[in-house]
Amino acid sequence: MIIVLKPETAAAMQAKLVAQFGSKTELFTHHNRIAIQGIQPADLPADVVAAADDLITDVPAAVQSSRLLHPENTVIKTPHSVIGGDQFVMMAGPCSVESADHVMAMAKVAKQRGATVVRGGAFKPRTSPYSFQGLGEAGLQALRAAADANDLDMITEVMDDEHVPMVAKYTDIFQIGARNMQNFSLLKAVGRTQIPVALKRGMSATIDDVLNAAEYIAAGGNHQIMLLERGIRTFDHKYTRNTFDLGAVPVLQKLTHYPVIVDPSHAVGEWDLVTPMAMAGVASGASGMIVEIHDRPTEALSDGPQALKPKTYLKMAQQAFQLHDLMTSWN
Ligand SMILES: O=C[C@H](O)[C@H](O)COP(=O)(O)O
Numbered sequence: 001m002i003i004v005l006k007p008e009t010a011a012a013m014q015a016k017l018v019a020q021f022g023s024k025t026e027l028f029t030h031h032n033r034i035a036i037q038g039i040q041p042a043d044l045p046a047d048v049v050a051a052a053d054d055l056i057t058d059v060p061a062a063v064q065s066s067r068l069l070h071p072e073n074t075v076i077k078t079p080h081s082v083i084g085g086d087q088f089v090m091m092a093g094p095c096s097v098e099s100a101d102h103v104m105a106m107a108k109v110a111k112q113r114g115a116t117v118v119r120g121g122a123f124k125p126r127t128s129p130y131s132f133q134g135l136g137e138a139g140l141q142a143l144r145a146a147a148d149a150n151d152l153d154m155i156t157e158v159m160d161d162e163h164v165p166m167v168a169k170y171t172d173i174f175q176i177g178a179r180n181m182q183n184f185s186l187l188k189a190v191g192r193t194q195i196p197v198a199l200k201r202g203m204s205a206t207i208d209d210v211l212n213a214a215e216y217i218a219a220g221g222n223h224q225i226m227l228l229e230r231g232i233r234t235f236d237h238k239y240t241r242n243t244f245d246l247g248a249v250p251v252l253q254k255l256t257h258y259p260v261i262v263d264p265s266h267a268v269g270e271w272d273l274v275t276p277m278a279m280a281g282v283a284s285g286a287s288g289m290i291v292e293i294h295d296r297p298t299e300a301l302s303d304g305p306q307a308l309k310p311k312t313y314l315k316m317a318q319q320a321f322q323l324h325d326l327m328t329s330w331n
C-alpha cells in the first residue's frame, strides 16, 4: 500500500514506518509518500493512520514507476538536453555508426534543426547473425567524438550487461533496445549506474511489461528513466514494419512519471511514412522523438529503408518543433 502523509508530520512518520517495516518488506519513500509492500491499513500504528491524508491499497507491482508514489513528472537533465521538461527533445542520427566521418556528418545534420542528442548503434541487435553487427568500441568512440564536436548528447544501445561499464565510459544515455526490454541482467546492470536509460518497448510487450521492466532499473537505484514507444507487432505488417501504438503515450504518461519518447522510424520502417507518424507522435504529447537519418539510405548498413535523408529530416524536425510550440500555446 501507499500511505500519503500530511506534509507536516511526513518525515517523522516515514522514519517510524521504516523502523517498523523496513527490514521485513520492500519499502520506498518519496516526499510525503511511503510505499510498503504486503501490508494492510490494519497493520499500521494508529498515529500513522491519523497522520495520513490517504491510504492507497490498490497499488501496481511497478510501484516506483507509478504516479501514485511519485505524482510529479521526472525531468532528466543531460549536458545538452532537458528530457521531460517543457521543450520537445529531438534525437537523431544514423541507425548504426558506420564510420567516424559518416557519423560526424550526420551529427552535424541532426544539430542543424534543433536536435540535442545524436543517436547511433555501435552494438546492433540484428535479426541475422550475418548482418552488420556494429563497430563495437570504435563506434562508441566515433559517436562520442561526433557528439562532442557538435555540442550534442549521445545515446547508444547497450546489448549486454558485460558491456555496461564500457558503454558508460562514452554515452550520456543508455538505450535498451526492444529486443532486450526484458533482459533482466541488463536492466539490473544499467540500474546500478546513474546514467539515464531510454527503455524501448518490446515488440510484444504490454504496458505493464514496460512498467515492470522500468521497475528493474529503478529498483537498482537509477531513477533517470525514459520510455520509448517504437511500435509493436500486431497482425498486418505488409505496409508498416510495426504498429505505432500512440495510445501508449498518454497511457504511460497517466501511469508513470517518466518522460515518454516516440520512435517513428522503427514504428513504420519506411521513410515516406516517418514524417506523418512523427507528427502524430508529437501530437500524442510525447516529450521527444528519436529518428534515423542517412545521406545515402540505399547504402546504409542497417535500416536504410526507414532513414530520412537530410533534407527530409530538416523539414520534418522544423514541423515537429512548430507543432509542439502550437500545442504548448494551447495550454
Ligand atoms: O536498429 C537496427 C534494426 O532495427 C535491428 O537491428 C533489426 O534489424 P534487422 O532485422 O534488419 O536486423
Ligand SMILES: C=C(OP(=O)(O)O)C(=O)O
Binding pocket: 095, 121, 125, 157, 176, 177, 178, 179, 200, 230, 266
Ligand atoms: C535497434 C533499434 O531499435 P529497436 O530496439 O526499437 O528495434 C535502434 O534504435 O537502433
